[in-house]
Amino acid sequence: MVTVDSTPPQPLLRMAGIVKHFPGAKALDGVDLEVLPGEVHCLLGQNGAGKSTLIKTLSGAHRPDRGEIFVDGEPVVIDSPTAALSLGIATMYQELDVVDGLSIAENIFLGHELQQAGVLRRGEAHARTRDLLARLGHPELSPGREVGQLSSAGKQIVSMARAMSREAKIIIMDEPSAVLDPEEVDNLFRVVEAVRAEGVSVIYISHRLDEIRRIGDRVTVLKDGRTVATNLVVEEVTTAQVISLMTGREVETDFGGSSAGLQGQEPLLEVDGLSLAGTFTDVSFVVRPGEIVGLAGLVGAGRSEVLETVYGARRATAGHVRVAGRDLPRGSVPAAVDAGVGLAPEERKSQGLLLDEPVFRNVTLSTFARFARGGLLDERAERRAADEQIEALGLVPADPDRVTRTLSGGNQQKVMLARWLVHGCSVLLLDEPTRGVDVGARAEIYRLIRRLAADGAAIVLVSSELEEVLQLSDQVLVIADGRAVHQGPADDIDEHRVLDLVMEGTHV
Numbered sequence: 001m002v003t004v005d006s007t008p009p010q011p012l013l014r015m016a017g018i019v020k021h022f023p024g025a026k027a028l029d030g031v032d033l034e035v036l037p038g039e040v041h042c043l044l045g046q047n048g049a050g051k052s053t054l055i056k057t058l059s060g061a062h063r064p065d066r067g068e069i070f071v072d073g074e075p076v077v078i079d080s081p082t083a084a085l086s087l088g089i090a091t092m093y094q095e096l097d098v099v100d101g102l103s104i105a106e107n108i109f110l111g112h113e114l115q116q117a118g119v120l121r122r123g124e125a126h127a128r129t130r131d132l133l134a135r136l137g138h139p140e141l142s143p144g145r146e147v148g149q150l151s152s153a154g155k156q157i158v159s160m161a162r163a164m165s166r167e168a169k170i171i172i173m174d175e176p177s178a179v180l181d182p183e184e185v186d187n188l189f190r191v192v193e194a195v196r197a198e199g200v201s202v203i204y205i206s207h208r209l210d211e212i213r214r215i216g217d218r219v220t221v222l223k224d225g226r227t228v229a230t231n232l233v234v235e236e237v238t239t240a241q242v243i244s245l246m247t248g249r250e251v252e253t254d255f256g257g258s259s260a261g262l263q264g265q266e267p268l269l270e271v272d273g274l275s276l277a278g279t280f281t282d283v284s285f286v287v288r289p290g291e292i293v294g295l296a297g298l299v300g301a302g303r304s305e306v307l308e309t310v311y312g313a314r315r316a317t318a319g320h321v322r323v324a325g326r327d328l329p330r331g332s333v334p335a336a337v338d339a340g341v342g343l344a345p346e347e348r349k350s351q352g353l354l355l356d357e358p359v360f361r362n363v364t365l366s367t368f369a370r371f372a373r374g375g376l377l378d379e380r381a382e383r384r385a386a387d388e389q390i391e392a393l394g395l396v397p398a399d400p401d402r403v404t405r406t407l408s409g410g411n412q413q414k415v416m417l418a419r420w421l422v423h424g425c426s427v428l429l430l431d432e433p434t435r436g437v438d439v440g441a442r443a444e445i446y447r448l449i450r451r452l453a454a455d456g457a458a459i460v461l462v463s464s465e466l467e468e469v470l471q472l473s474d475q476v477l478v479i480a481d482g483r484a485v486h487q488g489p490a491d492d493i494d495e496h497r498v499l500d501l502v503m504e505g506t507h508v
Helices: 051-058 081-086 104-108 122-135 152-165 182-197 209-215 239-247 303-311 333-338 348-352 359-363 365-371 379-393 409-423 439-454 466-472 495-504
Strands: 013-022 025-035 040-044 066-071 074-076 089-092 170-174 201-205 218-223 226-233 269-276 280-287 292-296 318-323 341-344 427-431 458-462 475-480 483-489
Touching: 013 051, 025 040, 025 051, 025 218, 040 051, 040 209, 051 089, 051 170, 051 201, 081 089, 089 152, 104 122, 104 152, 122 152, 152 182, 182 201, 182 209, 201 209, 209 239, 218 239, 226 239, 239 439, 269 303, 280 292, 280 303, 280 318, 280 458, 280 475, 280 483, 292 303, 292 439, 292 466, 303 333, 303 341, 303 427, 303 458, 333 341, 341 409, 348 409, 359 365, 359 379, 359 409, 365 379, 365 409, 379 409, 409 439, 439 458, 439 466, 466 495, 475 495, 483 495
Parallel strands: 025 226, 040 201, 040 218, 089 170, 170 201, 292 458, 292 475, 341 427, 427 458
Antiparallel strands: 013 025, 013 066, 066 074, 218 226, 269 280, 269 318, 475 483
């Protein structure tokens, strides 16, 4: 195990040798973690490394089988969420636990209402709420406003204020930026800085290594339920080193390509003046065989809707989509699929996969007709086709009968891609292909996308991570408020320019 920074100040929190067993598995195998007062300590690891189990142990949802926990140097027992809160440990899970039908003030004091003789002290609750929101840099939010009217970022502020109302010393933040656009992430970081300025420590969990560099002080890395590195100073460790620690191997980080040699080829996908009333207007682009076009922009700009309209899931109100020179009818998914267009949707679990079906059935879902013999399904042929793609894409585990729900996010994404490869799709529309995917699996998906392009596929990629769009794409189309405001080679634009464009919303 790598350990640096050996003489830190007295830690606010120390977890030593934490072990946690579940039936048939050891989730934690002697994990160590130290958090200093007023620091942002980043907890990293691939899916299944033990991060969730560790924070559930710290928040009182699980009780460790062995190991010790110290707060302010004193040994403590955390056997319930109430015990954790009493010690000043609050948790903000990725799925925020705010109640939409209640006001901001009611949410903040939910479970520890201000009352006297059974009567709620609403005036005091509103006054304290205004103070908390001002301390977090958001005095514009009204205590009486219904939480259901807030954006995801606003709900996170309410969740943070709730933690502060409990006089939290440590706030655990689990993937807080997963559903935020870049502007909202900047706002989140301002809130974290405000909390840190008050001496509160933050345990920050994220798959996005660029965020760790922006907000973190020190890093602990978990792998296979063990601490493989701890107290790493963010400024002194490279991204490649962190990825190597998480995966146990060197991982390629440069997946960029160039479309210079593709310009003479006929487009495989042509989108001309495509519009969807009330959502986006006059979007045009072409994708040649072997080319990746990335759509960049803020959440809600219309990027996903463009993909869905190209795919026929939404009926365009104007414009044309052509595949290999042939016009597709508007609003027809079967026509798009028959022409060789496949969509891997943003919400793969709810929109793309049959989670309780085996892997092979998900892979062949769009190709059943090929395996029909006399009105009966030839399951042997179906399995053979699925097995070929499972092996080609490196699915882990390579088990066609595995229930799809039990796969990691990265492997579920591979199942989506395998479906369209079995179908023979030449145009792939990928919406947030690495959302919820850990760093090691993300690198595998990047390699896979580049390989598919190298094999001649035309790929359109949507991602909320600008670095991902710029790293993977040959051409970039920036969309702001439903309009294309820039189009050109990925090498000719950077993250700052993209953000300027989406904020300005002006045509270039």
